[in-house]
Amino acid sequence: xxxxxxxxxxxxxxxxxxxxxxxxxxxxxxxxxxxxxxxxxxxxxxxxxxxxxxxxxxxxxxxxxxxxxxxxxxxxxxxxxxxxxxxxxxxxxxxxxxxxxxxxxxxxxxxxxxxxxxxxxxxxxxxxxxxxxxxxxxxxxxxxxxxxxxxxxxxxxxxxxxxxxxxxxxxxxxxxxxxxxxxxxxxxxxxxxxxxx
Numbered sequence: 625x626x627x628x629x630x631x632x633x634x635x636x637x638x639x640x641x642x643x644x645x646x647x648x649x650x651x652x653x654x655x656x657x658x659x660x661x662x663x664x665x666x667x668x669x670x671x672x673x674x675x676x677x678x679x680x681x682x683x684x685x686x687x688x689x690x691x692x693x694x695x696x697x698x699x700x701x702x703x704x705x706x707x708x709x710x711x712x713x714x715x716x717x718x719x720x721x722x723x724x725x726x727x728x729x730x731x732x733x734x735x736x737x738x739x740x741x742x743x744x745x746x747x748x749x750x751x752x753x754x755x756x757x758x759x760x761x762x763x764x765x766x767x768x769x770x771x772x773x774x775x776x777x778x779x780x781x782x783x784x785x786x787x788x789x790x791x792x793x794x795x796x797x798x799x800x801x802x803x804x805x806x807x808x809x810x811x812x813x814x815x816x817x818x819x820x821x
Contacts (some may be wrong), residue, residue, distance in 0.1 A: 632672060642810050646724065648674040652687035654726070661693045665729060668763055673778040678715055691763060692716050692767045697748060700733065703760065704751040727763040734769070734793060737818045770795050777815065780805040787813045792806060795820045 632648060649671065655661055657677045665675065673689075676682045692712060695703075699713040708717040716726045733740070733748035754763075761768060771791035772780055777795045783806050786794040793816040796802065802817060810817050 628631045631741050632674070636803075641728065647685070648672055648683050649688040650676060651691055652676050652678065652682070652690045653730060654678050654690060654692045655694075665691055665693065665763070668729060678712065690716070690719050690724060690726045692726055692760075693776065695728045695730070696732045697736075700731065700748060700751050700755070703758075704754045716760065720760060724759070726760045728760065729763045730792060731762070735816050737793070737795075737816075737820075769793065772820075773800070776800050778802040778806050780809045781818070782806065783809045783813065783815055787815050792816065793818050 638685060639795055651665065651669070651673045653665060657680070662675045662677075666673065675685065695713075696710075699708065699710055700740060702708050702710075703713055703717060703720075706717075707768060708714040719726050731748075731752065732751075733745065735744060752762075769791065770793045771786040771789060772795045773786075774797070775782075776797065776799060778794065780803065783794060794810070794816045798819045800819065807817065809815075
């Protein structure tokens with residue numbers, strides 16, 4: 625249990641004992657229980673929430689948000705075509721068909737921005753637009769999904785600042801130099817460095 629969860633639990637218990645039980649907004653994650661994923665979602669949100677996972681009992685409560693933590697390229701293409709083959713994509717499709725919105729924390733195709741042929745990358749960007757029309761969007765985040773660095777040198781400090789602002793990726797000019805420490809830090813923090821023209 626991380627600090628945020630501990631504080632939330634204590635606050636809920638104090639309010640319950642005072643007879644003023646107040647429930648936090650419920651966010652349902654479309655994945656198996658994973659505290660690391662819950663921490664990533666919490667850090668991306670701008671509010672304190674209660675997290676539940678797919679298949680868990682939520683005492684008849686209605687989630688205010690449904691979050692798919694990771695959308696693979698395969699699931700993305702399937703959903704854009706109106707079908708689903710994996711368990712959590714099937715859950716997401718069911719929600720969309722019932723008129724519910726679904727948010728995605730991380731789109732797999734974004735991690736291939738540097739290496740994928742432009743036409744293939746554009747295909748997935750098109751799928752993202754199609755899915756938005758269905759009600760599936762990128763998670764509203766505290767920070768930008770991709771932070772752009774306009775200088776010719778990317779350092780560890782730049783990587784840490786991008787992550788602190790909530791970015792999933794740091795875009796740098798195609799000609800930029802990236803220090804080895806920046807590469808190591810990005811890998812450690814789970815931040816992608818994208819070279820752009």
